[in-house]
Amino acid sequence: xxxxTTTSGGxxxxxxxxxxxxxxxxxxxxxxxxxxxxKQAAMLxxxxxxxxxxxxxxAILYSLPYLLLAAAAGWLADRYSKRRVLIAAKCLEVLxxxxxxxxxxxxxxxxxxVMSALMSTHAVIFSPxxxxxxPDLFDRQDMPRANAAxxxxxxxxxxxxxxxxxxxxxxxxxxxxARVLIAWMTVAVPLLGLAAAMGAPRRPAADPHKRxxxxxxxxxxxxxxxxxxxRLLAYTVIADTFVWFLGSALIQLxxxxxxxxxxxxxxxxxxxxxxxxxxxxxxxxxxxxxxDGRVWYRLVPLxxxxxxxxxxxxxxxxxxxxxxxxxxxVAALGGAGAGGGAILIPAExxxxxxxxxxxxxxxxxxxxxxxxxxILLSGAVANLLDYWFTPAAAFGALAxxxxxVTAVIGVTMRSLSQQELxxxxxxx
Numbered sequence: 001x002x003x004x005t006t007t008s009g010g011x012x013x014x015x016x017x018x019x020x021x022x023x024x025x026x027x028x029x030x031x032x033x034x035x036x037x038x039k040q041a042a043m044l045x046x047x048x049x050x051x052x053x054x055x056x057x058x059a060i061l062y063s064l065p066y067l068l069l070a071a072a073a074g075w076l077a078d079r080y081s082k083r084r085v086l087i088a089a090k091c092l093e094v095l096x097x098x099x100x101x102x103x104x105x106x107x108x109x110x111x112x113x114v115m116s117a118l119m120s121t122h123a124v125i126f127s128p129x130x131x132x133x134x135p136d137l138f139d140r141q142d143m144p145r146a147n148a149a150x151x152x153x154x155x156x157x158x159x160x161x162x163x164x165x166x167x168x169x170x171x172x173x174x175x176x177x178a179r180v181l182i183a184w185m186t187v188a189v190p191l192l193g194l195a196a197a198m199g200a201p202r203r204p205a206a207d208p209h210k211r212x213x214x215x216x217x218x219x220x221x222x223x224x225x226x227x228x229x230x231r232l233l234a235y236t237v238i239a240d241t242f243v244w245f246l247g248s249a250l251i252q253l254x255x256x257x258x259x260x261x262x263x264x265x266x267x268x269x270x271x272x273x274x275x276x277x278x279x280x281x282x283x284x285x286x287x288x289x290x291x292d293g294r295v296w297y298r299l300v301p302l303x304x305x306x307x308x309x310x311x312x313x314x315x316x317x318x319x320x321x322x323x324x325x326x327x328x329x330v331a332a333l334g335g336a337g338a339g340g341g342a343i344l345i346p347a348e349x350x351x352x353x354x355x356x357x358x359x360x361x362x363x364x365x366x367x368x369x370x371x372x373x374x375i376l377l378s379g380a381v382a383n384l385l386d387y388w389f390t391p392a393a394a395f396g397a398l399a400x401x402x403x404x405v406t407a408v409i410g411v412t413m414r415s416l417s418q419q420e421l422x423x424x425x426x427x428x
Contacts, residue, residue, distance in 0.1 A: 020137060023197070024130060024197065024199070025154075026153075026199075027090060027200075028126070030192050031126070033160055036158045037161035037162070037165050037182070038097065038104070038186045039058065040165035041166075041182050043255055044166060044255065044259065046109070047259045053383060054109065056382050057379065061113055061116040061117045061120075062116045062372075062375065063379070065124045066371070066372030069121060071217065071220045071365060071366075073368070074220075074362040077361025077364070088125065090126070090193055090197045092118070093122040093123075093194070097119065097187060102183070104179055104183055132206075132364060134146055143353050146349075147348060148284055151284050152285060155281040156281070165270055166271065206361065217369070224370055230354070233363075236351060237366075238370075239409055240347040240351065241370045242405055243340045244371040244374045245378045246378075246402055247340055248382075249381055253386070253398065254276065257394075261390060272326075272333060275331075276334065276336060279338040280337035280344070284342065286338075287342040300347075300409060303339045306335065307339030307340050309335075310331075310333070310336040311332070311336045311402060317329055351363065351364060381401075
């Protein structure tokens with residue numbers, strides 16, 4: 001049993017753990033709201049001004065710090081108190097969002113793009129410390145539901161940010177007024193997130209003598225390669241990365257589809273992204289109640305096929321009556337999101353509980369390295385699909401790619417032994 005568990009025997013008992021959990025989730029959620037509110041507003045403005053290519057560039061710039069700094073972030077989470085790391089990350093977030101807000105207000109797209117990288121630097125540092133803190137608060141068998149609650153809160157904050165971005169742009173009266181309001185909110189909300197981070201639990205460093213990974217990205221690659229010795233963990237990271245790639249590509253293609261091809265406008269297009277994320281939350285919540293070795297592992301190929309089918313359905317939307325377009329895209333993206341969520345929640349829970357305490361931050365950071373390698377790739381793939389196909393046809397091509405990757409993951413996972421499968425259980 002972990003210290004600080006939700007049972008009454010833990011440090012501070014159930015109420016103490018719940019309060020600490022609420023504090024760090026609130027900090028995470030407020031940051032995600034501000035970041036997604038800003039990014040969606042900026043990208044909708046870019047698409048509306050004929051600069052859709054900036055979406056892919058922003059995804060690439062956002063991913064680079066995860067590739068370059070993941071090993072260092074994992075080292076920080078193991079070497080120092082996770083609470084100190086969380087607070088330092090939130091301070092960096094306030095700085096990045098303040099500069100990004102000025103860039104949007106002044107119309108400086110170069111500054112906005114550069115700040116995309118600094119925003120993700122904060123997230124790189126925050127993630128291993130945050131995810132490494134959860135096992136300190138909850139028992140192993142409670143992790144899927146704790147992660148589901150976290151993801152629901154996170155998705156709620158992302159939904160609110162994405163949806164509100166379109167509303168502000170549409171209803172602020174003028175673009176100048178919209179830019180001013182977005183800039184103020186982009187600064188104010190992260191400050192609240194910094195205040196919430198002060199409630200993070202106080203725990204000693206897991207490995208205060210850990211050496212700094214001087215090789216940087218090479219260290220992350222070595223940690224990923226070392227996962228071959230633990231095939232169950234390696235395949236779980238592959239499935240996790242696949243979902244991150246798919247979700248990022250979908251958001252970029254959805255913005256282009258809604259604004260350029262279907263002419264929905266910024267507000268409605270923002271709601272399309274909300275549908276995908278809402279589906280993701282529903283899929284993750286449902287599967288969290290069945291996240292044991294016999295179920296979650298076998299659901300991965302099925303969930304991948306479901307996601308692929310719904311993504312492909314978007315290809316057919318332009319052939320439907322125009323009055324059906326919005327609801328058809330909402331339904332398709334919601335189904336695609338549900339398939340992705342059914343993979344991601346148990347997969348990320350397993351990545352959190354599988355490593356030993358002294359290496360938890362390092363393993364989570366290596367998984368983040370892989371995930372954002374997928375997001376980096378999604379920026380390039382989305383731009384290529386936008387170049388080669390109409391926006392709706394790009395969904396069909398992405399669905400075919402997703403189906404192929406799902407088949408490969410399914411075949412490789414079936415090679416696991418019964419003993420390895422038994423170890424996937426969260427009751428183990």
